């Protein structure tokens with residue numbers, strides 16, 4: 001029996017058609033800027049999202065890091081959610097490698113950083129303080145789509161207070177599909193956006209950072225410094241282009257399955273569905289029963305994500321079809337019974 005892996009949307013296997021696209025990719029040395037497929041991917045996303053330039057990097061972590069390093073100098077500060085990926089799940093890279101001080105802000109349950117708290121955290125210009133330079137948002141955050149009017153308000157605040165605005169848009173396309181708007185409608189509020197190709201879009205590797213030409217030139221330099229300069233990377237970029245052509249609209253299927261999953265689990269004893277948005281479902285199970293749940297799921301060959309958040313996370317993606325979803329629902333019902 002195959003495993004049903006609901007831990008993350010990063011676990012997807014490249015499809016046969018994606019592997020074909022990778023096999024046929026034209027390549028060159030991307031450190032020299034000569035890989036035609038990498039250049040096509042960067043240009044494609046820049047055009048689609050309304051930016052001057054893009055930069056292909058090995059991971060979302062590196063994309064956020066070189067983006068922050070391009071925006072901020074040593075001794076600058078960025079404002080970021082306390083539960084944001086760049087602050088909590090990237091090894092402290094901005095501080096460790098960028099000498100950029102993070103100022104965490106307690107997020108609201110919907111993933112927004114309350115703008116009055118953001119404004120209070122901006123430091124006066126005074127040698128006592130780091131120089132507040134940038135606000136970083138994440139969309140989707142834990143599957144939650146940030147409201148469009150909030151993005152406009154955040155943009156207004158940044159313009160008024162002279163801050164840059166960066167989006168960790170690892171799952172930008174999930175947000176766009178959920179709202180039924182083109183991704184550039186979300187992206188247009190930001191000075192830079194990082195998009196992951198290796199999450200729900202199903203590519204094996206890669207993220208793209210978007211911004212002005214000057215910002216991307218600086219980020220390209222930092223990418224080399226942190227060891228992210230790749231050579232014939234067009235093989236990987238081809239997977240990203242294939243994903244953009246074929247795997248964006250289908251994110252709606254993942255969202256529908258996550259909704260079905262949460263509906264099926266709602267009201268089961270011992271399982272408390274906390275939230276479901278886009279392709280993520282969070283459920284609370286008493287900690288005393290986690291080992292039992294883990295063992296029962298292992299026996300049914302189902303993987304869930306324990307431990308990163310207080311709640312258990314279930315993520316739908318390309319490699320979970322209706323039959324797989326039903327198997328997960330049946331196993332969780334059996335646990336609750």
Ligand SMILES: *Cc1c(COP(=O)(O)O)cnc(C)c1O
Nearest residue numbers: 059060061062085086138168170
């Ligand atoms: C996965 C993820 C990243 C970074 O991804 P890696 O490619 O694993 O480094 C950044 N931000 C968010 C919100 C993510 O989910």
